[in-house]
Amino acid sequence: DQQVKQNSPSLSVQEGRISILNCDYTNSMFDYFLWYKKYPAEGPTFLISISSIKDKNEDGRFTVFLNKSAKHLSLHIVPSQPGDSAVYFCAAIRGAGSYQLTFGKGTKLSVIP
């Protein structure tokens, strides 16, 4: 049973517009969420995270929103740039000190110049 779901396998956005990547989770015990960015043939790199005690975290062009009641989070990229084209993975942790991340299947973002 998939506990972290990214229901959109792909997303295309015009350069300069907003990209919104969505993630849903089923396990209410998750209390920390992360987004990773991955280019082909490379390892994922950490992008941004959010604790369950917050509903928003911002870092430059990247903002993550968390709606705990809906068990939903989203990553906003504004403005989108061609270099943002990559696969984005949503991940969740259960409990402080936990050693294991649970990943979604990823969303491939294409930013069109």
Place this chain on the structure above:
Amino acid sequence: DGGITQSPKYLFRKEGQNVTLSCEQNLNHDAMYWYRQDPGQGLRLIYYSQIVNDFQKGDIAEGYSVSREKKESFPLTVTSAQKNPTAFYLCASTGTGIGSNGYTFGSGTRLTVV
């Protein structure tokens, strides 16, 4: 610079052969992980180790084996029992607990069975 090194970048294996993928980290991290990535499947956990000489199976451990004899090293052996070994393999590590930045990943090994 500290980081995780996976080698080789590309690996070809004949059917029926075992092959070992290397993963070394100099981050002094306690925990290490092996993931497999297939198109449309995301990242699936194969094995993980929280301390030296101890490791646990992940979601798709069948056909794989690991060892953790040193804190810095966590090699993965893909055995002939693995039915569909062609994939992109990622090694990761983290310190005590995952922390705010999650895992540090290596650059991956692309394994192709020919």
